[in-house]
Amino acid sequence: MLRLLIADDEVIERKVLYKTLQKNIGDQCVIFQAENGRQALRVYEEEKIQIAILDIEMPGINGIEAAQKIREKDKECCIIFLTAFDEFSYAKKAITVRALDYLLKPYDEQELMLVVEEAMRLAAEYQANRQAAESQAGRGQKYELPETALPAGDDMEDGGQVRLSKVTEIISHYIETNYMYDISMQDLARHMNYSEAYFCKLFKQCFNKNFTSYLTEYRVEEAKRMLAEPTVNVKDIGRAVGYSDSNYFAKVFKRITGQSPTEYRLCIFQRG
Incomplete structure (x- = not known):
């Protein structure tokens, strides 16, 4: 099971988020909680957290500072910021620690879960890479994990009003x-x-909306169009819209439409 951390000093908001995640992914993730940045870092160390959902404004060590400390030690931890503060300086800092996304409260549950499920996919991929590395090393073969480069620059461009x-x-x-x-x-x-x-x-x-949500919804709309063609295999449709893993494609599709690709196709032909 993957290990996910929620860090938020607002007790009610943290509990609501915990219940939301438990309902959606509780069978796939062990979910931990922290009430401030210092506690978040302790839980991260003790539990080897793979996904961290961090509020920004927390007493003591804030979410940005906690993320920076995590990133110094761990290139692979998937960091998601969930905050009520829509300030450019925060978004800018979120990018410098390679946050997967920056979501604003009050959040849309579907948008949140699309980002969390993408984080789960990445975390599982990193875990598989590490296991492959250990397996190769055990056989005396050299295997190097791919480097993920940090952003080259993050200065805000000049140029006045953007059309x-x-x-x-x-x-x-x-x-x-x-x-x-x-x-x-x-x-x-x-x-x-x-x-x-x-x-x-x-x-x-x-x-x-954020990039992850927009791209996912676009892909699902394209998949819907392809599903209207009865001769095209569902797995092939998943690959055609950018999902090499058919199970992940089915999960994302159901998250958006409420139906699996097969169920959606069946409804099309029943209506026809």
């Missing part, structure tokens, strides 16, 4: 042409010559 309609058009076109590949927010930021911190905020302004 959001034009930017939205460029982003939409990029996703339309590349959604079937393993693309990230960092890839798109580089494509547009924006710093990642600035682009993170800009994307939210354009689409009123």
